[in-house]
Amino acid sequence: MHSPKAKNTGRRDGSPVLGGSFEFVPLTKPVNRSSPRHLLQRQGSDPTTARLRASESPLRRRGSGSSTGSASGQGPPEEDGIRLNPSLIGISLSSLLAIDLWLSKRLSVCACEDSSWGSVRPLMKLIEVSGHGIPWLAGAAYSLYKSDTAAGQEVMLNLLVGLLLDLILVGIVKAVVRRRRPAHNQMDMFATFSVDRYSFPSGHATRAAMCGRFLLAHLVLAAPLRVLVLLWVGLVGLSRVLLGRHNVTDVLFGFWMGYCQYNLVEILWFSPQTLQGLLGHLA
Numbered sequence: 001m002h003s004p005k006a007k008n009t010g011r012r013d014g015s016p017v018l019g020g021s022f023e024f025v026p027l028t029k030p031v032n033r034s035s036p037r038h039l040l041q042r043q044g045s046d047p048t049t050a051r052l053r054a055s056e057s058p059l060r061r062r063g064s065g066s067s068t069g070s071a072s073g074q075g076p077p078e079e080d081g082i083r084l085n086p087s088l089i090g091i092s093l094s095s096l097l098a099i100d101l102w103l104s105k106r107l108s109v110c111a112c113e114d115s116s117w118g119s120v121r122p123l124m125k126l127i128e129v130s131g132h133g134i135p136w137l138a139g140a141a142y143s144l145y146k147s148d149t150a151a152g153q154e155v156m157l158n159l160l161v162g163l164l165l166d167l168i169l170v171g172i173v174k175a176v177v178r179r180r181r182p183a184h185n186q187m188d189m190f191a192t193f194s195v196d197r198y199s200f201p202s203g204h205a206t207r208a209a210m211c212g213r214f215l216l217a218h219l220v221l222a223a224p225l226r227v228l229v230l231l232w233v234g235l236v237g238l239s240r241v242l243l244g245r246h247n248v249t250d251v252l253f254g255f256w257m258g259y260c261q262y263n264l265v266e267i268l269w270f271s272p273q274t275l276q277g278l279l280g281h282l283a
Ligand SMILES: CC(C)=CCC/C(C)=C/COP(=O)(O)O
Pocket: 132, 133, 134, 137, 189, 190, 191, 192, 193, 196, 198, 199, 201, 202, 203, 204, 205, 240, 245
């Protein structure tokens, strides 16, 4: 069979001859052009010896696909060693991912009615509704409309801004990362966007973390109520995994993202003056 190399090589030593006679190059005899120069230099000036030594490389001994080994231009053994050894970060990430998938599967005890904790599923779904975007948006808009003090209006307007910002940012990250929801999830959530078929990060977790921080910072709450807010944030996150909606890392990242989103709300904070300007435009 004609080898593609045959077109370019006209001499027995494999050196290319343009327009020369047609001749095959034996696969066991690599062309000089592709022998790594530094390998030849390190192993002595005799190219034949260098080729022999190259043929003893671990790559050849392992029989990993190439009959010409290092001398055929696939790089010296040291380079192969680097390429074949996965990095520490790679190993750590794959291990974390494996633990995440395993733990999430183990914890998805309310994923369906016949799961081991299937009877708790309605309660988990109630907690899910409590962290959904619609009740929060509707609640903030209603409170803004009903509030008769400038301070109350200012707080509710900024909560509304935070909730909209949360929807946008979570949507962007979900669309970029595109991590599929766990296979055991039943897609029976109400009022979802198309990006909500992706699971990273958990929108419920970002909202719960952001709103939790917001409520603690801007409402004067007694200690038991503050504890209740923190408990609710934790329960919303936990319910995402128990329902099988998310992996653990989706929720943990969601908490972190929601925490940071609150900082953004504080930076963007709409003052009463801005609010009056906005309302003036609307009126
Ligand atoms: C329709 C509106 C206003 C919000 C959608 C809220 C929602 C369903 C987010 C998905 O949350 P997870 O990422 O935690 O499943």
